[in-house]
Amino acid sequence: MSVEELQQTACLVRVTGPDPKGVKVKDRAFYVTTDDGYTTLSASGILINRSKDQSSPKDLLVACSASLIASFRELGEDGSSPKDKLIPRCNVDMCVGDGGGWHRLDLIKIITIDGIRTATESLVGGSVRDVRGISIGSVAIFRATSFIENVYIPTLEVFASAKVRKGDKLMIISSPFGLVSPHVFQNSITTGIVSNVVPFERMRKNKDFPPALLLTDARCLPGSEGAPAFDSKGRIIGIVAPTLHRGEKFSLELGAIIPIDLFADALDLEIDGQNPLKNNMMNPTAVIEKESGLISSPHSSFSLAIRKCSSAVVLVRVRSAWGSGIVVSPYGHILTCAHLVRPFTQKGRNGALTLRLGTKIMVSLRDAGSNPEFQCEADLLFCSQGAVDVALLKMNVNFKTKAAKLPKTDEYVYEGQPCVASGHAIFHPSSNLSCTVSAGVVSRVVSSLEKKDPALLQTSASVFRGHSGGLLADHRGNFIGMLTSNAKHSNGDIIPTINFSIPVNVLRPLIDVCNKNEADMDIVRSVYYSFDELDKELAALWSLQVGGGPPTTPPHEIVQEGSRFKDFLSKFSSKL
DSSP: OOOHHTTTTEEEEEEEEEEEOOOOGGOOOOOOTTTTTTTEEEEEEEOOOOOSSSSSOEEEEEEEEGTGGGGEEEEOTTSSSSEEEOOOTTTEEEEETTTTEEEEEEEEEEEHHHHHHHHHHHHTTTTOBBBBTBBEEEEEEEEEEEEEOOOOOOOOBBBOOGGGOOOOOEEEETTTTTTOHHHHTEEEEEEEEEEEOOOOOGTTHHHHHHHHEEEOSSSOOOTTTTTTEEEESEEEEEEOOOOOOOTTTOOOOOOOEEEEGGGGGGGTBBBBBBBBTTTTTOOOEEEOOTTHHHHHHHBBBOOHHHHEEEEEEEEEEETTEEEEEEEEEETTTTEEHHHHHGEEEETTTTSSSSEETOOOEEESSSSSOOOTTEEEEEEEEOOOOOOOOOOEEEEEOOOOOOOOOOOTTTTTTTTTTEEEEOOOOOOGGGGOOOEEEEEEEEEEEEEOTOEEEEEEEESSSOOTTOOOOOOOEEEEEEEEEEEEEEEEEETSSSEEEEEEEEHHHHHHHHHHTTTTTTOOHHHHHHHHHHHHSHHHHHHHTTTTOSSSOOOOSSTTTOOOTTTOOOHHHHHHGGGO
């Protein structure tokens, strides 16, 4: 199915109802109010054609995030128990593409998948608020009340979300801000990859059961909730969930998708010729009935690359701080960022940084095949005091795991090269998630003036707090850099898609001594010294300063006073 055909299966959905006090607009990014006390909200939706006629469907269902209608749901006489209908004088309409116009919808059912809420609360580390009985895992099903003529709506092919893997390419067709201007925003296309897979708490070990959520680095703007998400072959895998939040103010940096398997039965959709939930032990859906009634990309998937390198990415924790690390030898050596461990160090007699008394570094391997929960203590072998933000750890137990695969010494990173960032970002370690991934390209390869070798990599992949020390790999899974930092707006907010990594060629001397189990200690000390020695050019480069001396703040704090980049961001932060 072509992209144009897939766009015909998406729609803009709006709800209009009485709101004399303007309370329905709370926490909404955009809305329309009228002088006579009515409010209109909008979201995205997916069209399910259940008739044989694709050019003038007579039986058309629409699925949308129930969050759109939550504030308009009617409450019972006690003022708390929600009824199974909307308040009086409330109407729901959809707008189909190619001049199809607006069409009235009737609410048929609301499906609430309770397990999604539990999984989300574990993910964000807090409670998730319901609105009139509608939660993040609620999907609204509507039926078109009128016959729609001369609008082609193809029949969808459904792909089982249990088969979706991290790194798989996906496409979302949504109408963000569609209420503002349907002509401009309706059925916009955005692409990304599956960044992580969130299982149901009770079904973590059942790989054949659909996940609770799929996380993605694809753009999910306000109004995208309910939008269909497709895999690289144009098969639907789910709909966009409402934006997840941590606390009252902070929205989650990744978009979330509700797998379509979880409500396919309500739409009479079949997956691989059968209903995906009928033969499972747990049915997560609770249905509330109404009383009356393809993606063009040179690399369509990074999943193979991620499978190759995922066991080399570890979670690193030092007291309450956490980040990521990269296994670089079969002997348990791990590279991570110096800024993660430096606050917990002190200078020893020889001037080297050592851990303070009583401080422990814990390492967890959550993508290590048969031992997904393996955890051990690690020793700090080296923490750089120079311009390169790197530290070297070693697991203090023998555990066989694959080290990150290095590219050949004559292979250099190039601008425009597809890449994937992998690390334990965003989510607290207690969430028990494996590493989170995002995809992009190498935006810039910055070389040192003196050595002419790559000294800094900039990428367009989305990188967040917790990615520090994570693995930057090419599309084949080769280790091309270590994630270290982001650019920041002048208010301190990070810019996820402007981030920086240390090229693997800079790190090779450390990696080489790690892979010599009985390396000469004089050689090891000389390598450590070379990283501790201040390289003024490299320090200025990592400070984003043109000329000038070494940075006056840690290298992971990219935006500094006197930085031209900070001035640029201050002027144009509203556009970034």
